[in-house]
Amino acid sequence: MAVVEFEPQQLRLFIPNFLSLDECKVSFFHSFFLSSFFFLILILILVKELEFIHKSSSTVGYRPNVFSTTLSHLIATNSSHFIIPFIPIRERLKDKLEEFFKCEYELFIEFTGLISWSRGASIGWHSDDNRPYLKQRHFSAVCYLNTYGKDFSGGLFHFQDGEPKSIVPKAGDVVMYTADDRNIHSVDEITEGERLTLALWFSRDGSHDEDMKLISLLSQHLLHENVADSYLPLPASSNMYWFSKDQASNYQFGFNISWARLHVLGYDIYISQDSSCESDVFELLVKPVRLVRDNELLDQEFVNIMHALQVVHFYCWKGSALLNNMSNIDSKVLKVTEVQREKISGLNSVLLNDNDFASKVFCNMPSEEKGCICFDWSEVLAAVAAWEDYASNLSKQIHLQLPYWRMHESIYNVQLE
Ligand SMILES: O=C(O)CCC(=O)C(=O)O
Numbered sequence: 001m002a003v004v005e006f007e008p009q010q011l012r013l014f015i016p017n018f019l020s021l022d023e024c025k026v027s028f029f030h031s032f033f034l035s036s037f038f039f040l041i042l043i044l045i046l047v048k049e050l051e052f053i054h055k056s057s058s059t060v061g062y063r064p065n066v067f068s069t070t071l072s073h074l075i076a077t078n079s080s081h082f083i084i085p086f087i088p089i090r091e092r093l094k095d096k097l098e099e100f101f102k103c104e105y106e107l108f109i110e111f112t113g114l115i116s117w118s119r120g121a122s123i124g125w126h127s128d129d130n131r132p133y134l135k136q137r138h139f140s141a142v143c144y145l146n147t148y149g150k151d152f153s154g155g156l157f158h159f160q161d162g163e164p165k166s167i168v169p170k171a172g173d174v175v176m177y178t179a180d181d182r183n184i185h186s187v188d189e190i191t192e193g194e195r196l197t198l199a200l201w202f203s204r205d206g207s208h209d210e211d212m213k214l215i216s217l218l219s220q221h222l223l224h225e226n227v228a229d230s231y232l233p234l235p236a237s238s239n240m241y242w243f244s245k246d247q248a249s250n251y252q253f254g255f256n257i258s259w260a261r262l263h264v265l266g267y268d269i270y271i272s273q274d275s276s277c278e279s280d281v282f283e284l285l286v287k288p289v290r291l292v293r294d295n296e297l298l299d300q301e302f303v304n305i306m307h308a309l310q311v312v313h314f315y316c317w318k319g320s321a322l323l324n325n326m327s328n329i330d331s332k333v334l335k336v337t338e339v340q341r342e343k344i345s346g347l348n349s350v351l352l353n354d355n356d357f358a359s360k361v362f363c364n365m366p367s368e369e370k371g372c373i374c375f376d377w378s379e380v381l382a383a384v385a386a387w388e389d390y391a392s393n394l395s396k397q398i399h400l401q402l403p404y405w406r407m408h409e410s411i412y413n414v415q416l417e
């Protein structure tokens with residue numbers, strides 16, 4: 001019997017405000033708060049959460065000046081629990097894409113990742129299946145998580161032929177298209193800020209099902225682990241965080257992106273344990289650290305730089321909404337000594353040896369307030385505790401859901417009591 005290959009008639013779909021539609025499912029909100037203002041708030045919640053995950057977990061990406069956070073990387077760095085916030089949006093993107101391209105229950109998610117493009121990043125005309133090792137990609141979906149003109153300049157998306165001709169990214173909008181050469185597209189160079197997307201590719205070929213691979217990785221990582229400390233991040237190999245102009249992983253010119261992301265928010269890092277500047281870069285990434293700002297050091301140990309970065313970005317996300325009941329903060333804030341200052345500069349010379357370059361790569365738009373809107377040591381301490389609650393709660397959820405995912409060989413939002 002001949003196999004009839006289905007050819008979708010429609011080649012692409014642009015959906016404004018896709019994320020807000022997602023929330024329409026919540027009937028309470030639907031009936032009481034059907035206002036664009038309320039939708040905007042709901043979009044912001046998910047967008048800000050994914051931004052927090054990306055800025056505290058990303059590695060250097062697959063193209064120059066591009067950073068990415070893949071789900072397998074989250075698992076490998078003991079941050080599997082960050083997969084939870086992706087699940088509803090991932091499911092909805094798949095449902096919508098299958099409905100539009102009329103291939104319900106036929107597709108597998110091949111890749112899910114947060115991808116950010118910083119100044120200088122661009123991509124010329126291409127189709128998403130344009131390499132022999134990408135032929136399994138049949139459909140693409142890009143969900144914009146921030147906005148042109150507000151969060152970045154440049155970065156417009158163009159299709160070579162047909163409509164829409166161009167897309168001006170706006171947080172919450174989605175574009176879906178077939179991954180073949182009927183959808184040749186490009187992205188203009190980013191000239192300012194950092195452009196952030198959630199990108200998914202889909203395949204008809206079950207051997208490229210991302211879920212199966214992730215479930216197997218999760219099973220190896222989670223089954224034998226103690227739930228209590230399963231959410232403390234562990235860095236991956238140091239070259240995954242090393243940004244250099246030519247993307248070569250030599251540690252002479254460039255910077256460690258975690259160090260740089262803290263630096264552009266106004267923080268320095270102090271490592272109290274024996275840590276000569278000649279130390280191997282990876283060794284520095286796994287040592288306990290303390291945060292420094294101007295001439296003050298917070299007497300609070302983080303297990304490593306990734307932990308400090310997660311807490312600081314959690315603070316950027318939640319801001320002064322964090323419950324802050326610190327009374328004895330003065331005893332936790334120490335003056336930086338001369339010796340400590342020298343050590344901090346030594347560490348900076350190793351991990352941030354091109355500081356101006358780092359600031360250029362991670363600079364904000366001039367219209368944006370500089371990095372974190374607010375800063376207060378007592379709020380940073382409140383963020384340490386609130387981050388722990390948040391992460392341990394997600395960690396519990398993933399431990400509860402994994403058995404169902406294993407059983408159904410699929411990652412989905414399990415409705416638990
Ligand atoms: O981010 C976008 O708008 C599209 C990115 C893209 O074309 C790609 O990564 O292949």
Ligand SMILES: [Fe+2]
Nearest residue numbers: 126127128185
């Ligand atoms: Fe593309």
